[in-house]
Amino acid sequence: MNKVVVIDDSMVVRKVVETTFRRAGIDCTSFSDGVEALQALKDWQDDLPDLIFLDIGLPNLDGYDVLRLLKTSPHFDRTAVIMISARDGILDRLKSRLAGARGHITKPFKIQELLSLPY
Numbered sequence: 244m245n246k247v248v249v250i251d252d253s254m255v256v257r258k259v260v261e262t263t264f265r266r267a268g269i270d271c272t273s274f275s276d277g278v279e280a281l282q283a284l285k286d287w288q289d290d291l292p293d294l295i296f297l298d299i300g301l302p303n304l305d306g307y308d309v310l311r312l313l314k315t316s317p318h319f320d321r322t323a324v325i326m327i328s329a330r331d332g333i334l335d336r337l338k339s340r341l342a343g344a345r346g347h348i349t350k351p352f353k354i355q356e357l358l359s360l361p362y
Contacts, residue, residue: 244293249273250280250309251298251327256350260296263354277301277309284313292322296357297344299328299335307342314343325360327352 247269249260257273264271272292274280281304284291295313299306306326313319323346326339331349339347348356 244269246290246292246294247271248280248284248292248295250275250277250295250301250306252276252301253298256298256327259354260357263357267358277304277306281309281312284319288318291318295322295324296327296348297324299326299330299339307338310339310342310344 247260247264249257249271251257251260251273252275254275257275261271261273272283274283277297297306297310301309306328310324310326313322313324324344325346325348326344327348327350328335329350331347336347346360348360
């Protein structure tokens with residue numbers, strides 16, 4: 244894995260994930276808003292992330308909508324998306340899977356969870 248993106252409105256979550264992956268030698272970029280992230284990712288056609296951590300409860304455009312928009316582009320076929328949320332119900336996990344996520348992490352999470360996920 245070469246590149247990770249975090250899309251979360253919580254500065255603390257963004258910093259924790261960024262620091263975790265950078266210490267593991269992996270490039271990590273973060274965004275606080277889904278619209279901002281989509282605009283940036285569109286410009287990165289040659290340098291797409293291998294993994295995206297995506298918060299469900301984002302301002303302007305929720306995580307499910309961001310994921311649906313990403314999945315409409317074949318450029319992101321190989322990018323794994325893991326939803327991050329305080330919502331941990333069966334319906335939330337199912338909705339994440341139906342939108343195209345490979346997994347779901349519940350906040351608060353342990354740093355080791357990030358590194359041990361099967362991407």
